[in-house]
Amino acid sequence: MVLLEIHEPGETPRPHEADDAAVGIDLGTTNSLVAYSHAGKPEVLRNIHGEGLVPSVVAYDRDGEVIVGYPARDRMLDAPDRVVSSIKRLMGRGLEDVKALAGTLPFAVEPGAQGMVRIRIGERALTPVEISAEILRALKKRAETGLEQPVTRAVITVPAYFDDAARTATRDAARLAGLQVLRLVNEPTAAALAYGLDKGSEGLYAIYDLGGGTFDVSILKLDKGVFQVLATGGHTALGGDDFDHLIAEQFLVERGETNPSIGTAKAALRAAREAKETLTAADAGRWIIDVAGRKSVHALGRAELEAMITPLIEETVAIARRVIEDARLAAADIKGVVLVGGSTRMPLVRRKVAALFGTEPLADIDPDEVVALGAALQAEALTGGSSTLLLDVTPLSLGLETMGGVVERVIERNTPIPVAHAQDFTTYQDGQNAMLIHVVQGEREMVDQCRSLAKFVLCDIPPLVAGAARIKVTFAIDADGILTVAAREETTGAEQRIEVKPSYGLAPEDMEAMLKAAMVHARADVELRLLTESRVEARRASLALRSALQADGDLLAPIERRTVENALAGIERAIGSADRDIIEGWIEKLDAETMFFAERRMDRGIRTALAGVAIDRLERNLETPARGEPAAE
Amino acid sequence: MFCPTCGVVLPSAAIDHFVRLDLARGYDVDLAELDRRYFAQQRQLHPDRFATKSATERAHSLAHATDLNRAYETLKDPLRRAVYLLELAGIDVTGETKTSADPTLLAEVMERREALDDAASPSEFAAVVDAAEADAERCRAGLASAFAAADWARAGALTLRYTYLARLLDEARARRGRPTSSPAFAAALK
Helix, strand or coil: CCCCCCCCCCCCCCHHHHEEEEEHHHHHHHEEEEEEEECEEECCCCCCCCCCEEEEEEEEECCCCCEECCCHHHHCCCCCCHHEHHHHHHHHCHHHHHHHCCCCCCCCCCEEEHHHHEECCCEEEEEEEHHHHHHHHHHHHHHHHHHHCCCCEEEEEECCCCCCCHHHHHHHHHCCCCEEEEEEEEEEHHHHHHHHHHHCCCEEEEEEEEEEEEEEEEEEEEEECCEEEEEECCCCCCCCCHHHHHHHHHHHHCCCCCCHHHHHHHHHHHHHHHHHHCCCCEEEEEEEEEECCEEEEEEEEEHHHHHHHHHHHHHHHHHHHHHHCCCCCCCCCCCCCECHHHHHCHHHHHHHHHHHHHHCCCCCCCCCCCCHHHHHHHHHHHHHHCCCCCEECCCCCEEEEEEEEEEEECCCCCCCCEEEEEEEEEECCCCCCCCEEEECCCCCCCCHHHHEEEEECCCCCCCCCCCCCCEEEEECCCCCCCCCEEEECCCCCCCCCCCECCCCCCCHHHHHHHHHHHHHHHHHHHHHHHHHHHHHHHHHHHHHHHHHHHHHHCCCHHHHHHHHHHHHHHHHHHCCCHHHHHHHHHHHHHHHHHHHHHHHHHHHHHHHHCCCCCCCHHHHHHHHCCCCCCCCC | CCCCCCECCCCCCCCCCHHHHHCCCCCCCCCHHHHHHHHHHHHCCCCHHHCCHHHHHHHHHHHHHHHHHHHHHHCCCCCHHHHHHHHHCCCCCCCCCCCCCHHHHHHHHHHHHHHHHCCHHHHHHHHHHHHHHHHHHHHHHHHHHHHCCCCCHHHHHHHHHHHHHHHHHHHHHHHHCCCCCHHHHHHHHC
């Protein structure tokens, strides 16, 4: 007798699933790593030389071969046009974003389909997703060699500050590389996981993550295996690379270079990086730059280096302070600080962090490896089962454009994910039958100061009086931090739903600039918002009065009509004013001077409505619609 | 939440936040207890627990976790909790119709906001914040007794007042976290 195998609908049986290992991957800007955890013990997977790091560099040979890691990096000087580095900076980003970076990228960028960018490599034009997929393929291969079994599933880490488009792009790259993403985990959260399980820690912890190109800081509450992120923040263009640049600039000045060639600049940068690394342990040193037929010697002491980079470190401390405020805590509440990222090896960073939190930072796990180790632990927890739980938050506020370009926030930053919030919007004009839904991300009050994520039109809104339609817009962010937006018209029961995925990326620099600008401009924003709201109100009032005049103008004597028309002309002039008080004044004046007209219209309306209407219908009309709780989608 | 025979996760039901987190409905909420219940439920229902399960189960888990987060965020915050309790009682305090209800409250809020703007020193700034903080604390205490006595009118008025105070305090918090040109001033604000 043949036994039938029955499984869950939509699920394909995977007989060899137990053989498929799930790994943790730290896909970094400069370096990437893969780690695997078994029985709660994570380990970085290394090559035969014992190297764990895989430089995030991809070289495309003329014969079509793809090379990843150290060998690719070695080709950078010989064949720079066929080597791509720092591709993470382009993940999920559109051409507009990249234009801003023009000249700072080590490769040529050109437009591709759907606003995506492509990198020109010889005769090929590749997307950032494809290039990242090559790095992931190399990591997958390393894992399969090391574990001697197929690897098809992974937890991949992303900066906490990564926007929706960059997260989506990372998922796509994994799919290209033949990896199923079990979960995207934020880098600081993964680092906390690596520490927390080792020490069984409880209480409030800060993760200070200063890498080559980015800075992230998160505050977490640890409680019996639960890792609850309370707040997160960062800077998407601040890291060790900036320190290198400062040192290199000084070396070039010492060399008397006013207009250095690319070769000279690169040599200076290499010496700078060495100097920075040496001065982590040594107090002083000398470095030689031997390029373009000329040798120069440069002395640098640690104290001098520290004076140079202090402003940058102070900036990270200021960001950390803001995140502590966001979590509604004081620095003294933080029990421990975990250091992540190669730049946290610098003694100055450790001193500043210790001074801020009043406690010696934890750094006993290699700061280059801690994120990958945490990702591996999470991969094990997701596949093998574990009582560990990560509860993360969304790093930036999400909102919609409303009348006048004002942002209506729907989800505030630092809201736990997954999350779904619904908000009701209404029409602005009588008979309006379509509405533009414009989704933006950022902390500012006006749309053009935030980053546009997606736009779509909701049509077939039933033609109703202005303000009568009920359009419910739902934002949903899943456990990977990926956003879906749906809109629905609810009054008539006729539903329309549109789901959008953001079409292009939010430039991390924009994100940073937006957050910074939000802090500086908070007050000016509020004033601009109030002015815009007053204008919208004035326009609404004048439109309403115009249509009232058209419908019921016969209720007015000629002299009354002139009064109303004067008020109308006055408010229409006032709309152009930049003074909110003038606009408000005219709104009040208009209200006062047209009150009698409104009353007469109401009388007429009631008489019309009562004529021939049954009592039960009248009662029904008087019932006010109940305000239900927005549904979670 | 789970099928008693096969153990798969079931769809998330439309239940009120207190029921969802297994807490008695009321203004007084033990925050440590709230955390415990929230963590215990997320441990069972979070999408991380269903990473390798069927698409249906994953969708149900996502809905559960989303509803739990919403319930947690609402009950954890003393202001949102008050608004929610009023909402359960069918009262909308923060809706458009009521915002301009009390001119004396509005005038007072404007005054405090100006005091915050005009603060010439960290100690003046802190004094405004401390006064608002103390007032918010009185609102919370008042809300606890108003809700206990089912005095909706008083609860509504206090919630409205608390809404304005919370906004003021949020703004003060944002400013404290803002990098200023004078580190001494920023440090003194801490």
